[in-house]
Amino acid sequence: MTHLSLSNVSKKFVETFAVKDFNLAVERGEFVSFLGPSGCGKTTTLRMIAGFEAPTAGKVILDDVDVTSKAPNQRNVGMVFQSYALFPNMTVAQNIGFGLRIHRESEAAIKQRVSEMLALIHLEKRGSNYPHQLSGGQQQRVALARALAIHPQVLLLDEPLSALDAKIRVSLRAEIRSIQRALGITAIYVTHDQEEALSISDRIVVMNAGAIEQVGTPFEIYNFPQTAFVANFVGTLNTAEAEVIDPSKGLIRMDAVQLESDSPEIKSGQKGEKITIAIRPERLHFLSEGKRANVFECKIENITFLGSVVRVQVSVGNVKFNNDTFNNPFLELPKIGEKTQITCARDAVLVLKN
């Protein structure tokens, strides 16, 4: 059942489109992320849902009601801002209760709801503190509680974690996700951090230059990127130019070596067609027992230790690939300059649409 839908929404600033023909249907209780680089239109889209920007064209429909031209204070939409935007002159409890006070709830009801919310964000004892007395992570939790206190139909989060430290970011995003699940509230989450989007979302909308590149589950977005932009933006990726040799067998040539791929784009392609292929670093493996498809001679160029993974840069002819291997104390690393063999499965070779 569609809860929130945006149809053909566009936003034009002077002569340029910040958002163009945006179409999306969000289910009730779904957690959807807008992912993309800065300036891709993700925040503008979010602000159109909140009512801070009026779309140049298109419709925003929430619970079967067209809210496109409603003022922000007439929509029942909760928003969490990147900079927390807590009111500095109010205590934590007053901040959380502000929306209810505006809606003229009774003092008793406000008090009740505020203490519920404080319990939800585990800040029961901080109700009478002022925002500047809290840490960044605590402030953002208060902002979340303030947005949720008014029982919004949708929760909007505009890069809520990007002002926080790395560790708090990870724990708070898990907290946001579990609160959202517990309340069953529909949430739209804007971020430029692919790891964040992958870990928190039911679905991801990858955006670029005001348009949607791909919509899918984190699994689909990561494993089956449909465009070069998505493949490059989400995770790291080896890309190379190649040429189709035999579409029926999935045979292609990359520089001096031949590869086999399961990609449907090759099957439906023409012999001699130029394509761009992509291989995730973790899908490359050093040497393997026995003869199988896609084994190439390579030379070790560089080794970088990244913590949980070790990244080895190799050259296959003129093409440079990154290989990621999970780190463990017994890992036997090759030496720089050494010649060895590298391999990847047929289904690891993706073809990117340009």
Next chain:
Amino acid sequence: MADPTQADSPGQPLVRSFLPTDLLVWLGVLPFFLFAILFILWPSSSLVVGSFQDIQGHFTFKNIVDLFTPSILNSYLLSIQISLVTAVAGTLFGFMLAYAAVLGGLPRWVRTAVMTLCGVAANFAGVPLAFAFVATLGRTGIFTASLRDAFHFDIYQHGFNLYSFGGLALTYLYFQFPLMVLIIAPSLDGLRREWREASENLGASTWQYWRHIALPILLPSLLGTMILLFGNAFGAYATAYALTGGFLNLITIEVGNQISGNVLYNPNLGLALALGMIVVMSVSIGLYTWLQRRTARWLR
């Protein structure tokens, strides 16, 4: 910028090669403190001593007692009134103007122009300002004359008088409201857009946003500026003297009369009058501090 006191934590020698001990470090500010003592603190405190002396230097309470004669009390009252009126009016008008220039959604050049003109107007005070008002709104001033010539309407026949309380207040406002604009504009800039959006998002109207968020946040700086405007008007002497020729019975004029020795030469009474001014300023600053504590509880 980092707090400099933090960088100076003990055991972290920074620039420590020039002078040996901490006591000597204070020598660097000795000239300044000497200057402050000689030309601010001593002159101010000498008022206390002189106020209790007669012209021969004998101890007396007469000067202090004289402060409570009706004419002198009226001078204080008049000065306090005009300072209060121009501070409040200057705050209101200056705030509206700053609001219009900063948040009114006008082109950028309007703001630049307003800030520049206010910078000039806040500094264009004293004698020349009084002359400009005389030339405009005096008995033969341009505005007065053109109204009389064009409409046979004489503002002086209808209660207006530049050389009175109202006229002086109008003149003081010329430097009062621009000062307000200059000081409050950065605070208006400091109102973050997200606060407004967050309040709208929670259902608040524009009025509710100002009532619950923007005004409470601005209140400490509004009060602070108002006290500055009050002091600004309370100590003003040149403008009033040049405008009214010393006939309006302000306390500054009274002090001037007592010490410059025209008819009323009594320097010791002058000192007592000045002491009274310091008392008034101290009381108003105390009042301000108290208000500031109440309105800015969330700051600390």
Next chain:
Amino acid sequence: MRKINLWAWLWIILGGLYFFGPLYGALDFSMREKRGILSFVAYENVLKDPNFRDSFTYSTLIALATITVGLILIVSTAYWVHLRLPQARPIVDFITLLPFVVPAIVLVDGFIQIYSGPPFALTDTPQGTNVLLMFGYIVTAMPYMYRSVDAGLRAVDVRTLTEAGQSLGAGWITILFRVILPNIRTALLSGAFLTFAIVIGEYTFASLLARPAFGPYMVLLGQDRAYEPAALSIMSFALTWAAMMLIQFLGRGAPGQGQVAGAH
């Protein structure tokens, strides 16, 4: 949105009228000395008056002395506080704000009380009174001067610059004159122009210390003549305007440059 714009324009226009009204009045009035025609006679009269030249020169000299002595005192103090005595900042800040609390007329009263009699007897000679006047003006201008210099020093991170200079082998004098001062040039000039604007037309100190300065000259002229004061008003305004424009021109991009003064 449109409604807000109209409302905003209304206040801007009101402010503009208040600002330009008296200026227009003074300008118009100053040109009416000759009946029936507009002329610059009043301006000529003022400029021809030897008392004008003398008092203006006197005030300019006093202003220059105030700027020189005041800047030396304030820059050295502010620099030292930034570098070595951050714990003295609150008290220095407080002292520099005192002139706001103690009106000029009160201060000059105290000056006369202390310095007119023995042992100082400064008011017995013109030179002594001039020195006293200069110190009075330093006090008056101090809040503005200190704020300007302090903002300048804040913006350049004196501590690091000084340490960098020391590590390169420079001595105190070299650091101050080759590194610090050039970096706060804008702040120094702003402070100087602001001080000039304050001192040039100041009346209270000059009149009560009975010095032949420009402020008392203007008041005297105001009592005797009709059109010349308006001309003087316009000329003073032009001077204030020029000082403020210079400050603004210098202060482009430099943060925290105050431009509020006052000698009312």
